[in-house]
Amino acid sequence: MSPDAANGSLDAAEQGEDPAPPSRVFRKFLSIIKHASSILLTFIGLTAITFIIGRVMPADPVLAIVGDRASQDVYDAVYLQLGLDKPLIQQYLIYLSDITRGDFGTSIMTTRPVLDDIIRFFPATLELATIATFFGVILGIPMGVLAAVNQGRLIDHVIRIIGLFGYSVPIFWLGMVALLVFYAALGWLPGPGRIEVYYDGIVEARSGIILIDSALQGEWEIFWNALHHLVLPSAMLATFALAYIARMTRSFMLDQLNQEYILTARVKGLSESAVIWRHAFRNVLVQLITIIGLTYASLLEGSVLTETIFAWPGIGQYITTSLFNADMNAVIGGTVVVGFCFVGINVLSDILYRIADPRARE
Numbered sequence: 001m002s003p004d005a006a007n008g009s010l011d012a013a014e015q016g017e018d019p020a021p022p023s024r025v026f027r028k029f030l031s032i033i034k035h036a037s038s039i040l041l042t043f044i045g046l047t048a049i050t051f052i053i054g055r056v057m058p059a060d061p062v063l064a065i066v067g068d069r070a071s072q073d074v075y076d077a078v079y080l081q082l083g084l085d086k087p088l089i090q091q092y093l094i095y096l097s098d099i100t101r102g103d104f105g106t107s108i109m110t111t112r113p114v115l116d117d118i119i120r121f122f123p124a125t126l127e128l129a130t131i132a133t134f135f136g137v138i139l140g141i142p143m144g145v146l147a148a149v150n151q152g153r154l155i156d157h158v159i160r161i162i163g164l165f166g167y168s169v170p171i172f173w174l175g176m177v178a179l180l181v182f183y184a185a186l187g188w189l190p191g192p193g194r195i196e197v198y199y200d201g202i203v204e205a206r207s208g209i210i211l212i213d214s215a216l217q218g219e220w221e222i223f224w225n226a227l228h229h230l231v232l233p234s235a236m237l238a239t240f241a242l243a244y245i246a247r248m249t250r251s252f253m254l255d256q257l258n259q260e261y262i263l264t265a266r267v268k269g270l271s272e273s274a275v276i277w278r279h280a281f282r283n284v285l286v287q288l289i290t291i292i293g294l295t296y297a298s299l300l301e302g303s304v305l306t307e308t309i310f311a312w313p314g315i316g317q318y319i320t321t322s323l324f325n326a327d328m329n330a331v332i333g334g335t336v337v338v339g340f341c342f343v344g345i346n347v348l349s350d351i352l353y354r355i356a357d358p359r360a361r362e
Contacts, residue, residue, distance in 0.1 A: 035350075039343060046339040047099065050332050051092050059326035064108050095332075104333030109325050114333035117318060122337065123208025124194060125307070125314035129299035131234040136241025137292055143242070144249025148257060149276060159246060166243025175236050175309040182232060192311035195226050233310040237303060241295050248291045249284065256280040286353060293349030297342040 062078050083091055098105070104114035147159040183191045190196070195210060199222050203214045211230075214223040256262065257280055265275045304316035311317075315334055322330035 035347070039347060042343050043340065044096075046343070047096060047336055048092060050335045050339070051095055052088070054328045054332040055088060055091065057328070059323075059328065061108070061326060061328045064326035064328075099333075099336065104336070105329035107322065107330040108327040109322055109330060114330050117330060118315065118334060118337050120205075120208065121313055121318040122315045124210075124312060125300060125303055125316060127209045127211065128230070128234055128237065128303060128306070128312060128314060129296060131230060132237035132241055132299055133292070133296045135234070135238040136245050136295060139238075140242040140245030141249050141288065144246040144251075145253055145276065145281060147246070147250040148253030151254060156250075159250070163243040163247045163250075166239040167247065169239075171236055171240065172305045172309055174239065175233070175306060178232050178236065179309070189231050190225070190229050192309070194229055194313055195222065196229075199225060233306050233312055236306050236309075237299050241299060244295055245288070245291060249288060252284040252287050253280060256283050289352045290349050293345050293352075297345040300341055300345075301338045 061082065062075055062084070066074050066078050079085065083094060086094075102115055104118070106112070107114050107117055110117055143159050143162070147156045150156045179191065182189045203210060203217055203219050203222055206213050206216070210226045211223060214220070214226060253276075257276075259280075262275060262280055265279050266272075270279075301316075303312075303314060304320055306312065307314045307317040308320060315338060319331055319334040319338075322328075322334065
């Protein structure tokens with residue numbers, strides 16, 4: 001080693017520098033491993049809690065299968081067939097092994113594999129939640145920005161009242177009122193259901209989302225009928241989404257508008273629209289990504305009441321009906337799938353957050 005190189009190494013050591021820092025690729029690899037481990041542990045915890053709750057509930061899955069008039073020998077045979085004689089931890093490990101292969105068991109209620117039922121019912125919930133989130137975003141964000149810019153004025157108070165109404169009014173009450181007014185009294189919109197009964201079976205279910213399937217197959221009459229059926233239930237969910245997004249947008253914008261860089265931008269002579277949208281909202285957008293992701297996930301898992309009121313054949317109604325019929329395979333399977341979607345949306349929000357904010361990548 002030359003004297004200059006040796007002196008350079010000594011200088012770096014004296015200054016506390018790492019002579020061999022880990023490569024950027026290695027750090028990214030560690031980050032991926034960390035996130036993958038976190039997702040895996042979350043999934044294991046979700047399945048464990050859901051499985052244990054399903055097993056300790058007072059509903060007897062054996063009686064749901066054999067009925068209360070079955071003999072003790074038949075009851076014992078089914079009990080052993082379901083593996084309920086094994087320790088709880090062993091039952092969970094068997095169940096975990098099954099669901100990794102896509103086997104959630106068979107539904108007592110429909111006599112079909114639970115995974116097939118989920119594939120059948122989940123697209124209806126996905127369609128409903130997606131449309132509700134879309135309208136919640138395109139209406140809630142401008143309302144929140146408008147309220148923050150006009151803080152303390154009439155428009156701010158009106159938007160806050162709308163947000164409070166949408167956030168606090170019970171959705172089952174709002175849904176019944178909407179049906180009473182727009183369906184029963186005025187007749188402007190169709191009633192419960194996803195589509196009129198006489199249209200059932202005409203459109204081939206390819207994606208499960210009836211708007212997409214009917215449009216691809218050129219069944220425009222069915223498309224418009226399904227769209228009309230979507231208005232009321234999606235409006236109920238969109239009311240909640242709009243209220244939450246508008247409220248959080250207003251809060252984030254008020255925080256940014258009080259920052260010094262906003263005052264500096266105004267002193268430099270930038271237009272008010274540039275200050276609001278190019279500077280303040282740009283920083284708010286990073287936080288809103290998380291809020292929108294959480295809202296979407298909440299609508300996917302929390303649309304049970306809406307689906308029940310409007311007889312919407314989604315995953316929420318499927319889980320609720322299965323619970324009433326002590327169909328624990330369906331309840332546990334549906335809950336695990338919805339929870340997995342929640343985790344997936346959170347991971348996607350985290351990725352988008354890092355893309356939108358370069359500082360988070362470090």
